[in-house]
Amino acid sequence: MPSPKLKKFKIIKNLLTLLLSLISISVFIKSKSYGAMSDKYYLNIINNWGNNSFWLKKSLGTKKTLCAMYKISIEKNNKYSEKSKENFNKYCKPKEIINSEEIIESKIYECDQLIDVDFIRNERLSSLQKRLIVFNDCVQIYKLYSKDKRFMNRYWLDHKMYYIFGLSRQEIKNEHEKTDAIFKACNKTSDAELCLLKEKASGAFKYYE
Numbered sequence: 001m002p003s004p005k006l007k008k009f010k011i012i013k014n015l016l017t018l019l020l021s022l023i024s025i026s027v028f029i030k031s032k033s034y035g036a037m038s039d040k041y042y043l044n045i046i047n048n049w050g051n052n053s054f055w056l057k058k059s060l061g062t063k064k065t066l067c068a069m070y071k072i073s074i075e076k077n078n079k080y081s082e083k084s085k086e087n088f089n090k091y092c093k094p095k096e097i098i099n100s101e102e103i104i105e106s107k108i109y110e111c112d113q114l115i116d117v118d119f120i121r122n123e124r125l126s127s128l129q130k131r132l133i134v135f136n137d138c139v140q141i142y143k144l145y146s147k148d149k150r151f152m153n154r155y156w157l158d159h160k161m162y163y164i165f166g167l168s169r170q171e172i173k174n175e176h177e178k179t180d181a182i183f184k185a186c187n188k189t190s191d192a193e194l195c196l197l198k199e200k201a202s203g204a205f206k207y208y209e
Contacts, residue, residue: 046131116169119135183196
């Protein structure tokens with residue numbers, strides 16, 4: 001049987017993890033731009049989803065842009081320059097070679113972008129058959145890579161809500177706003193920890209666990 005102190009430690013640890021998630025969500029809501037790309041952009045992604053040449057070209061373009069940014073950072077010679085130099089040597093030499101990890105990264109990014117237009121419910125964006133192929137691939141991408149340390153910089157929560165729980169874009173937005181409101185309300189109480197624990201017990205954060 002775990003001791004009362006150990007139980008309390010685990011509760012506090014879980015609560016701190018939850019708090020960090022809520023803070024990041026609050027920032028994310030303010031910064032995310034829904035539906036920023038054109039239909040033409042999304043159609044191109046969906047129709048070329050299984051086209052390896054398309055992803056090689058796209059990943060190469062992304063890599064060239066990223067490497068150019070690293071070079072600018074190196075030339076500035078500031079506190080970020082050393083890390084930029086390390087990344088440049090690791091990812092940009094030789095610059096023409098694209099590995100499978102970079103293609104996966106590109107697809108993870110596009111799975112995220114497609115949520116913004118609720119593509120699986122958007123009849124303007126190609127046929128349902130093609131949209132389902134992309135949707136199911138994004139489900140597998142989440143299952144395979146959401147815990148992979150190589151891709152931990154991605155914002156996986158929306159992937160989980162959309163591709164695993166089946167929420168619409170608007171429902172995801174509503175969930176983020178509701179959670180942000182709970183976080184702010186609990187912050188104003190005399191015992192924010194207890195308030196958040198009660199909300200957690202009620203299932204308010206079920207998508208965030």
